[in-house]
Amino acid sequence: MIKKIDHLGIAVKSLDDAIPFYEQMLGKKCEKIEDVPEQKVRTAFISCGEVLIELLEATSDESPIAKFIEKKGEGIHHIAYLSDDLESEMKRVEEDGIRLIDKTPRGGAGDMNIAFLHPKSTKGVLTELCEPKK
Ligand code: ZN
Secondary structure, eight states: OEEEEEEEEEEESOHHHHHHHHHHHHTOOEEEEEEEGGGTEEEEEEEETTEEEEEEEESSTTSHHHHHHHHHOSEEEEEEEEESOHHHHHHHHHHTTOOBSOSSOEEETTTEEEEEEOGGGTTTOOEEEEEEOO
């Protein structure tokens, strides 16, 4: 089951610039910075009520975030929904005809297992399903 929006992923050119900006705009402190080498990104989390803002900086030109910024510039990259059973949720949406980018869950930031759904089959929004690692 999908429980709630977990976080919004925002692609930024530089965490050094973006963190102070978001801290000031939201009046909140960045809680955690984390490298996710599998995805060639460095992430920073700022919580805003129940939802986290995940700032994403590319750590390599090969990073999906570098490619995203090259095409579209900085901005909203994905919406992540928290699931209490990632694999069965992935199966459910796939059976509904939604294309999965990740066929099996993989490790993401924040001690989560994640899977992306293809924006071409989710009305143009890159969508992440996530579940805390067990
Ligand atoms: Zn995310």
